[in-house]
Amino acid sequence: MDFSSFVTSLVTSFVIFLVLMLLFVWLSRKPGNAVVYYPNRILKGLDPADGRSSIRNPFAWIWEALSSSEQDVLNMSGVDTAVYFVFLSTVLGILALSGVILLPVLLSVAATDNAANSKSISDTSSNGTFSDLDKLSMANVKAKSPRLWAFLIATYWVSFVTYYLLWKAYKHVAELRAKALMSPKxxxxxxxxxxxxxxxxxxxxxxxxxxxxxxxxxxxxxxxxxxTANKQVNKLWQELEGYKKKLVRAEAIYEESKKGNAAGIRPTNKTGFLGLVGEKVDSIEYYTGKINELIPKLEAEQRATVREKQQCSALxxxxxxxxxxxxxxxxxxxxxxxxxxxxxxEPRQLIWNNLTMKFFDRQTRPCVVYIIVFLTIVFYMIPIAFISAFTTLDNLKKLLPFLKPVVNIAAIRTILEAYLPQLALIIFLALLPKFLLFLSKAEGIHSESHAIRAASGKYFYFVVINVFIGVTVGGTIFSTIKTIEKHPKSIVSLLAKSLPSNATFFITYIALKFFVGYGLELSRLVPLIIFHLKKKYLCKTEAEIKDAWFPGDLGYGTRVPGDMLVVTIVLCYSVIAPIIIPFGVLYFGLGWLILRNQALKVYVPSYESYGRMWPHIHKRVLAALLLYQLTMLGYLGVKKFYYTEFVVVLIALSLIFAFVCSNKFYPAFRHTPLEVVCHEPKETLNMEQIFKSYIxxxxxxxxxxxxxxxxxxxxxxxxxxxx
Amino acid sequence: MDFSSFVTSLVTSFVIFLVLMLLFVWLSRKPGNAVVYYPNRILKGLDPADGRSSIRNPFAWIWEALSSSEQDVLNMSGVDTAVYFVFLSTVLGILALSGVILLPVLLSVAATDNAANSKSISDTSSNGTFSDLDKLSMANVKAKSPRLWAFLIATYWVSFVTYYLLWKAYKHVAELRAKALMSPKxxxxxxxxxxxxxxxxxxxxxxxxxxxxxxxxxxxxxxxxxxTANKQVNKLWQELEGYKKKLVRAEAIYEESKKGNAAGIRPTNKTGFLGLVGEKVDSIEYYTGKINELIPKLEAEQRATVREKQQCSALxxxxxxxxxxxxxxxxxxxxxxxxxxxxxxEPRQLIWNNLTMKFFDRQTRPCVVYIIVFLTIVFYMIPIAFISAFTTLDNLKKLLPFLKPVVNIAAIRTILEAYLPQLALIIFLALLPKFLLFLSKAEGIHSESHAIRAASGKYFYFVVINVFIGVTVGGTIFSTIKTIEKHPKSIVSLLAKSLPSNATFFITYIALKFFVGYGLELSRLVPLIIFHLKKKYLCKTEAEIKDAWFPGDLGYGTRVPGDMLVVTIVLCYSVIAPIIIPFGVLYFGLGWLILRNQALKVYVPSYESYGRMWPHIHKRVLAALLLYQLTMLGYLGVKKFYYTEFVVVLIALSLIFAFVCSNKFYPAFRHTPLEVVCHEPKETLNMEQIFKSYIxxxxxxxxxxxxxxxxxxxxxxxxxxxx
Structure with a gap:
């Protein structure tokens, strides 16, 4: 990637971001959109946007996000969200502290050592023209140069900053958790x-x-x-609830029609498949009849369930x-x-179906799941390639003959042929988190938050292995093969050159991710459009409208692995190409700001695990650090630096740090420490109500x-x- | 080792055993020896040998041992001893069940396939004369022969017998433990x-x-x-107790002297080093004075300790x-x-000095200890060689000049020169268990039984690695080197030959161990001699005599690793040279019989851990089984058997079995299950007394x-x- 295309990509992303932000400022001020931009406040019974400030200043939200305290987040969105911000600010701190030292020092050390090395590489490699950006990276330093000491020391600096901030963060999160658990739940x-x-x-x-x-x-x-085994009773209940909703809807339509016409038009529907075929009946009568028919059935089934379908598990x-x-x-x-x-x-987190799973199953299923995940990570390209091959245009025409006239148009044909394989990949990647969550639940985990953590861990490995390692190693191998055939010994110097040149790719990747990703996040364009469409054409009752704007939660399951990928990339390149650090800082800074706004005003957490996500995050940041140290070990080796072995000390330190942290802090996350719950609550909770909440x-x-x-x-x- | 020397060795061992047993029968009937042969019964206030039966029949002890039930052992010697017998009978069962199938089948399969293979080996090896014993082993089977199927199936049979009996034993021990814990302690x-x-x-x-x-x-x-920090107060207290004992002794001597002479002779002693030098004083007066002087000192120190020396640990x-x-x-x-x-x-198990050890120390010290143990196991010959080199006769003469006249005698000189290195080795091996116990205590373990288990584990690895693997591989390498120089390709067939030929060495080793070892154990010659010597020349008071015959405990710390070595050897050779199995059966059968007698009549357990030794034993029997399966994998490979890979299935099965057992049974050994202690005791224990027992x-x-x-x-x- 040359310098001009790099700048073009950055500028494009930035312009998109600006447009999205202006859209947000404009759209969020319209009262009709308040349910999309302030649902969390509305659900908590607060005034959507504190009234005055949002009218006075279009950028007030930035000020509000910056001035909000951790306590505000705890109040509005719970411990899990606060812990997510601890993660964002910790990583931000690591990158900022690293950047303050690394940027001025390493850039000057690298930039002033340009002559000899770039010449020697242009001798051996076929396309040895160094871009301007590469001059600022470690590739520009001569092999065996004493300047490499600066890079070794920088590696130590980044590691120690990480240890220090992670330690502080773990301590802080443990206190948050203890404080939250102290009041009775x-x-x-x-x-x-x-x-x-x-x-x-x-x-x-x-x-x-x-x-x-x-x-x-x-x-x-x-x-x-x-x-109890609830399959039967759940089915009946869902059927009943469905009819109840339809009845309310039919009544709303009837009321609506009365406004224009005093008598009104009684809505009708067909009884067959999807309401498309079958006999035409009066909806209100039909649904009322169905409901009256189902209620005694459900009650009989309920009685049978609680008496005869008791399983080998209990609360x-x-x-x-x-x-x-x-x-x-x-x-x-x-x-x-x-x-x-x-x-x-929590009652809302219980995965009822997994409660009755046998001990033996719970031991063996994870093994099977791990094997499937491993195969998915390593061979995920195979089914996609297979599907792409199968879904050629000719096959499509045979299977879906009604598409023929469309496909035969030349322009559409070209586009379809070009995008069909990518489409398969995009669909696969979109379905992957759901698939991983399904796998995690199949392990027999009994709580929703735990299943999401497990899925998130799997997604992390998928992302890091396929995106980070895949791009780096893959890029290196492909650009190398041709040269190696001519000069087999040049492989080492080529590898040294490929690593930093991938840095520019990752910089644009991160920039795209934060400018476009966070722009979309802030502007909420997609939920806004969906809400307005639904409101206009589908929703008839109040409950349906609320369903249409209900915001959902932050989605740790996919958000954390995505952030982790950025942490991994930025850490790994922090010393090799320090120019990446400001982009990392921007990613986490902008992320902190925008998600703070979203957490305070938009998202509603769907469960509360009191920070149990943290040990998981901590471990993966450490894994990224280890990968970084291994990369540096390899890269300093490529540079033939005599004291490369000093990095091994760091790797040992990281392992010891991980061991100490998990011994010191983790048990308090696995179990509730007794000293935390020994203070009996002042007002006693209603035990009967607690019991009922679990039914x-x-x-x-x-x-x-x-x-x-x-x-x-x-x-x-x-x-x-x-x- | 040829056949005649093999038989000679066996016969010699057997004769020694017969002599020792007859000695036991003769000596144990003398009433004066009852305290040596029946101390456990005497301490429990029972009649030494049930009176009649031992007089009627000199071999009544065998009948008594055989007819004793597990409940008798539990009553007389506690759960730990009962668990040790479960171990003995389980191993006995494994070997007996294996032998019943393997001996008739494998011996006939091996013995009838003699011709071809033995010839081919005598072609390539320099000393290819097969002994009669080797004809009965797997070495006698041709490479690639379909007869190897029998040996593969035998490997499976032994493994499954082991799984089955270990599973049953673990279940039984878990029940024993639960039953014992149910009554309050x-x-x-x-x-x-x-x-x-x-x-x-x-x-x-x-x-x-x-x-x-x-x-x-x-x-x-x-x-x-x-x-509290008790160093000072312990020192004072020991001093005081020492003087009290000496006073009682001096008074006893004075009483004794009065019998001959009405006035009596007041005993005297010297106040200097070891009572050898210094002023001569009247003992009774001197000790009384010392005691009166120490008592207020001790009381002041006690008060200071409990008030000011409180440590960061508590019961x-x-x-x-x-x-x-x-x-x-x-x-x-x-x-x-x-x-x-x-x-x-238990109070008697508390290692008071380790209680105050810091968390950090308890985490790091085991790592240091493991490194030391590893070095000891691998390089234990180095310090011994160094000491032997240092303690040459010339050095001894220089350092200890008074030895010169003795050393200069030619005969003694020769003997000393020949035995000094062996002496160093023997002293090292005798001190090793103590050293390992010291290391285990240095890890920061807080209970005596746990420290002994840890030391026993270390000793097991030392014994298995140095004796079993050392002798097998060492013997093979040394006998091979010369031949390899001539025919480099003969290494495989030689290895195949060396393994079974070591079997005869191990058979004589086991026979020596059980005939001589158990003979000495039963006859208790050494404690008997020591007791009589002490009684005659040293003991003056009743307490001193009791100290002289007090029997101590079974000594699991060294006994279990010794038994484990035999299990390892017999298992590993069970298929290669099935002739070893009867010797293993004899070892454990005789051991069961003789130790049953000793447990019922002699040894007094010094602590009770309610079978916590079992998971430890179980794991090590499984380790022996794994080693056996690995050996078979290697040996079938040497025999070029096409289906050798089937053994890998067994190895995987062993690992799964170990995992399942430790998941299913181990937690109940680590912690006390609540359902076991939920039945509150009928008679309440005196809490004050429990509290006092820990001071x-x-x-x-x-x-x-x-x-x-x-x-x-x-x-x-x-x-x-x-x-």
């Missing part, structure tokens, strides 16, 4: 029990669980909720947080594969729970406590 | 807390611990005992076993390196503990419970 009173052994004869599951836990915790045991509630925290950490049964007790997640919606019914003694939710009588 | 009410953070200003350590645990466990907290007592079990498994503090809580060991003897004093509020043992008043 419903899930702190519950534990999840899996792998119940077969119930003794004459005892129901419910009695078994109650008697077991009442024997161990006679004073603090509250009651238990046996997990147990205690009246004391201390007991629940102890129980979650203690071994209960003599044999480990029975009575496995873990902390219960799945499809089983919530007034008629259930209190009359039968043996169903999954009933309050067991004290008489069963005799063991 | 003092240590179940206590936990050990380490790494206390600095006490807040104005709070003593004692108050800090009390307030922390009272906040978390308001209902079940009983009291705490802060660990905390609860009134409920459940709470203590929960506490030992739960994370207490936000930061892991503070308030580390673990289950407390070190040097600090036991009537005047301590109740008057001051701030010392290490005091019952903290309820007023400090406000946090």
């Amino acid at each position: 419903p899930e702190q009173f519950a534990v999840l029990v899996r792998d119940l052994p077969n119930a003794p004869k004459g005892q129901s599951r419910k009695e078994q669980v109650d008697s077991y836990f009442r024997a161990i915790y006679p004073e603090t045991f509250y009651r238990s909720l046996v997990v 147990v509630f205690f009246t004391s947080r201390m007991t629940a925290a102890c129980a979650g950490q203690s071994l209960h049964a003599q044999m480990v594969d029975t009575w496995t007790v873990v902390d219960a997640p 799945p919606p499809s089983l919530c019914s007034e008629k259930l729970g209190d009359d039968q003694q043996e169903d999954a939710f009933s309050q067991g009588s004290k008489s069963v406590s005799v063991v | 003092p240590e179940q009410f206590a936990v050990l807390v380490r790494d206390l953070p600095n006490a807040p200003k104005g709070q003593s350590r004692k108050e800090q611990v009390d307030s922390y645990f009272r906040a978390i466990y308001p209902e079940t907290f009983y009291r705490s005992l802060v660990v 905390v007592f609860f009134t409920s076993r459940m709470t203590a079990a929960c506490a030992g498994q739960s994370l207490h503090a936000q930061m892991v390196d503070t308030w580390t809580v673990v289950d407390a060991p 070190p003897p040097s600090l036991c004093s009537e005047k301590l503990g109740d008057d001051q509020q701030e010392d290490a043992f005091s019952q903290g008043s309820k007023s400090v419970s406000v946090v």
